[in-house]
Amino acid sequence: MNQTLNPSQKPLAEIPVTALKGVGAKLAETLAKLNISSLQDLMFHLPARYQDRTRVIPLAGLRPGMDAVIEGEVRAADVTFGRRRSLAVRLQDTTGSITLRFFHFTAAQKNRLAPGTRVRCYGEARRGSAGIELYHPETEILGEDISPTAETLTPIYPLTEGLGQGRLRALIGQGLDWLADDNVTELLPSNLMPQALQMPLAGALMYLHRPPADADLSQLAEGQHPAQQRLALEELLAHHLSLLELRRSASKVAAPPLSINTALERDFLARLPFTPTNAQQRVGREIADDLAATAPMMRLLQGDVGAGKTLVAARAALQAIGAGYQCAVMAPTEILAEQHRINFRGWLEPLGITVAWLTGSMKAAERRAQLAAIEHGDGQLIVGTHALFQEGVAFHRLALVIIDEQHRFGVAQRLQLREKGALEGEVRTQPHQLIMTATPIPRTLAMSAFADLDCSVIDELPPGRQPINTVAVSDERRYDVMERVQTAVKDGRQAYWVCTLIEESETLQAQAAESTAEELADTLDGVRVALVHGRMKPDAKDLVMKAFKAGEVDLLVATTVIEVGVDVPNASLMIIENPERLGLAQLHQLRGRVGRGSIASHCVLMYSTPLSANGRARLQALRSHADGFAIAEEDLRLRGPGEILGTRQTGEIQHRIADLQRDAHLLPQVQKIAAAPQLSPDIRGALIRRWLHNKPRFAEA
Numbered sequence: 001m002n003q004t005l006n007p008s009q010k011p012l013a014e015i016p017v018t019a020l021k022g023v024g025a026k027l028a029e030t031l032a033k034l035n036i037s038s039l040q041d042l043m044f045h046l047p048a049r050y051q052d053r054t055r056v057i058p059l060a061g062l063r064p065g066m067d068a069v070i071e072g073e074v075r076a077a078d079v080t081f082g083r084r085r086s087l088a089v090r091l092q093d094t095t096g097s098i099t100l101r102f103f104h105f106t107a108a109q110k111n112r113l114a115p116g117t118r119v120r121c122y123g124e125a126r127r128g129s130a131g132i133e134l135y136h137p138e139t140e141i142l143g144e145d146i147s148p149t150a151e152t153l154t155p156i157y158p159l160t161e162g163l164g165q166g167r168l169r170a171l172i173g174q175g176l177d178w179l180a181d182d183n184v185t186e187l188l189p190s191n192l193m194p195q196a197l198q199m200p201l202a203g204a205l206m207y208l209h210r211p212p213a214d215a216d217l218s219q220l221a222e223g224q225h226p227a228q229q230r231l232a233l234e235e236l237l238a239h240h241l242s243l244l245e246l247r248r249s250a251s252k253v254a255a256p257p258l259s260i261n262t263a264l265e266r267d268f269l270a271r272l273p274f275t276p277t278n279a280q281q282r283v284g285r286e287i288a289d290d291l292a293a294t295a296p297m298m299r300l301l302q303g304d305v306g307a308g309k310t311l312v313a314a315r316a317a318l319q320a321i322g323a324g325y326q327c328a329v330m331a332p333t334e335i336l337a338e339q340h341r342i343n344f345r346g347w348l349e350p351l352g353i354t355v356a357w358l359t360g361s362m363k364a365a366e367r368r369a370q371l372a373a374i375e376h377g378d379g380q381l382i383v384g385t386h387a388l389f390q391e392g393v394a395f396h397r398l399a400l401v402i403i404d405e406q407h408r409f410g411v412a413q414r415l416q417l418r419e420k421g422a423l424e425g426e427v428r429t430q431p432h433q434l435i436m437t438a439t440p441i442p443r444t445l446a447m448s449a450f451a452d453l454d455c456s457v458i459d460e461l462p463p464g465r466q467p468i469n470t471v472a473v474s475d476e477r478r479y480d481v482m483e484r485v486q487t488a489v490k491d492g493r494q495a496y497w498v499c500t501l502i503e504e505s506e507t508l509q510a511q512a513a514e515s516t517a518e519e520l521a522d523t524l525d526g527v528r529v530a531l532v533h534g535r536m537k538p539d540a541k542d543l544v545m546k547a548f549k550a551g552e553v554d555l556l557v558a559t560t561v562i563e564v565g566v567d568v569p570n571a572s573l574m575i576i577e578n579p580e581r582l583g584l585a586q587l588h589q590l591r592g593r594v595g596r597g598s599i600a601s602h603c604v605l606m607y608s609t610p611l612s613a614n615g616r617a618r619l620q621a622l623r624s625h626a627d628g629f630a631i632a633e634e635d636l637r638l639r640g641p642g643e644i645l646g647t648r649q650t651g652e653i654q655h656r657i658a659d660l661q662r663d664a665h666l667l668p669q670v671q672k673i674a675a676a677p678q679l680s681p682d683i684r685g686a687l688i689r690r691w692l693h694n695k696p697r698f699a700e701a
Helices: 025-032 039-043 107-112 165-178 201-209 217-221 226-250 262-271 278-291 309-322 334-351 364-376 411-418 443-449 475-490 506-523 538-549 584-591 613-624 628-638 664-674 681-691 696-700
Strands: 049-051 067-081 085-092 097-102 118-128 131-135 138-141 154-156 298-303 326-330 355-358 381-384 398-404 432-437 454-458 468-474 494-498 529-532 555-558 571-577 601-607
Touching: 039 165, 049 217, 067 097, 097 118, 154 165, 165 201, 201 226, 226 664, 226 681, 262 309, 262 334, 278 298, 278 309, 278 432, 278 454, 298 309, 309 326, 309 334, 309 398, 309 432, 326 334, 334 355, 334 381, 334 538, 355 364, 468 475, 468 613, 475 494, 475 506, 475 571, 475 601, 506 529, 506 555, 529 538, 571 584, 584 613, 584 628, 601 613, 613 628
Parallel strands: 097 131, 298 432, 298 454, 326 381, 326 398, 355 381, 398 432, 468 601, 494 555, 494 571, 529 555, 571 601
Antiparallel strands: 049 154, 067 085, 067 118, 085 097, 118 131, 118 138
């Protein structure tokens, strides 16, 4: 390691990124979007995955799904006209030939790849119409002096708009020149670390940013290298400590005790056209006891898709309103909020309870009227989107906040809503919080990931839910699957087509979904195709989802951002591309978008070949189980890719190297270390600051 650049040996946490060559104010601002402001932040911005560019693979050795460096001579370069115009370049070496295919190309690019040119490429081999193909590979023209291949594995980092892999790798390369054992602080006492993970922190960071050419790529891909596990343990500990701090601070705050209005409760239950399940009754009692206490409830309500969480939430809202207070229900999208409004109005308005409504798209006059109703207490239950916590929204007596799919909201947003609690005399109390999720979480994970919350589980489905027939097929049968979609639409049904391309930027995910939507629109006759992805503005996404719900769209092509909880009973078919790239719990959540009506529904898992033994076992688990909790436990047992907790920390807090699902075996050690007396308050604070991007207010969220 080069020590000459940093003779003072200041801790990296104290050296700003602007100390690096080429980092001015503008680039520093871009890096800040990745929570990188110091050299320590830069060193802890860890690779998401790796590519092996250290050796050239003979063309005859390529297999579908393989990422590889190849070299050869261009034998032909022709523009072809199939369903889409493309540039097909035939590349040959001494062992065989393959096709490079470009759907987006220029005349200059075609000229560069003229016959006789020697080319080095990097990309993913796929099965195409002309055999093995590489779609849009990175290309390098080889001259007489052939440049060497990479000396180390190539890291792929999480990015933000305006920052490419090459630039970020160069900056991290500079940062590594500053890295030394004595300028990145060891926070964990060695006697608390498992023997297998006792390695210098600087050495672990250096290895992960520059793995040697002989590193075990599969071990790194699975997150099992000791350097990864050493850092994962520290990161999980930081998150766990922050949640324990949250729980400690929350217990000191006052909340209004809410007693049950038995007459109102009796009337509510008598009007229901069904009897709540035993699980709904049990969870309802747990919540009711919490609401009657003087400390704020912080409870996570888990329930599989269709388990009846909304009814339980309505009874909690009734308890707050019956005690003379207000309740706010917040959903991540307008269409989901509207669905909640319809349900709550149907249940509560016959009881004389007024349901108010607040979203970002309301017209000014309507918004003023709703704001006045909320402020004066005429709106007893308020349903809305993020508009609920914006400036200018004043509640009369807010005592309960219900947040649906809370992982979709940033920490700051939740804080803003919580701070709008009821005023009791001179003291502002904090409202009780009920957080709902349809993502089943195994007990071992919940103990660590939600150490700040009490957990309730609705582990029983109401009678009458339609089973979903799940099948797994190879992507070689893509056109058969398209025909199935065509038939479903002709029969008056709607369908989802989910693209699960995992790339280092949302832009590439959006492009993949766009090209799939174009292909399906070109191929399927008379099928109205629409597209929704993470790069779209929320209003544009809402419009597409509303059109789909209204039956104005037959086939919705989407990335995994499909709005959770949206109920479209006429959608009876879902296609999920590359399901092997997602966690089972996320696949189960996606599958739950169908089977919501009275007709039999189907989910087609269209996987890429060859499928690994682990991938086959995971897809079989999804086919065999309809129970989300059984699937979550199986997901945990198999430890495949993906994250059981989905994106709980989206926006403000994300795991950089740990995976709660994969690293569940570290959680007992995390809890043991957290309880150790030698872990001083200073060390606890430093761990939280290092891994949680210096956001101390997270401990209040």
